[in-house]
Amino acid sequence: MTLKILILVLIAEICNASMHTLFKRGINDIDIEHIRGFRNYLHFMKRVVTSPPVLLGLLMIIAGMGVWQLVLAHAELSMAFPLDSIQYIIILFSSYLFLGERINRDRIIGTAFIIGGIVLVAL
Template sequence: MSGSKHIDWLHGRFGTVVLWALLIACESGGQIATKIGGDQLGQMDFSLQWLHAVLLNPGVWVAISCYIGAFFVWMLILRRSTLSLAFPLSSLVFVAVLLASWLGLNEQISLLHWLGVAVIIGGIALLAEGEQN
């Protein structure tokens, strides 16, 4: 089997879904890791001691890794999509972070936040429908 057949899946619809899932996972993971790392650091004044603690914090390194991964995935997404569609779709990260903070960090989410999630998902549905026409 030639090398190009091994990566053909990446250029189809399935590949697009995989890239979006990776982007949402990387960006959401970066936000959650930043929150956890910040909580672990506590209330420290900005100083060399704080900077040293940041550099030794695993949550910070996970966040940095997630953001680097998200950057490369975003580049792949933008190669196959218009920015005017891709950027609004990236708002799914807001939904994923809200869900992860609720499920993983036990944060309380207000009814207004849930309404915001519904509005975001509705807006994405409208954008997707507009792309079909």
């Protein structure tokens, strides 16, 4: 695992985390009290697919996929997967910073357990 690959993985992870954050940002902007009933759901989805943050998020997926292909060309998959758990830390921070989510103690403990679990499963 060279430094170059590590940086590439980090860029791919940041692209992916930005995509998730942008999606959530776009969906938060849609003011729908309850999505009940099919008509309401269709209206919600129409707002989702025309939301600028969501569309920006889709661009992020494409960028992330491109960078990830470079990673796979250089690194063993078994090495790349445990690194995927960095994502959970980035998302915890971006949810707090950009989405104003309240991160309490249980959520941090839970996410830490999950990261530990993923590393063990990927070993």
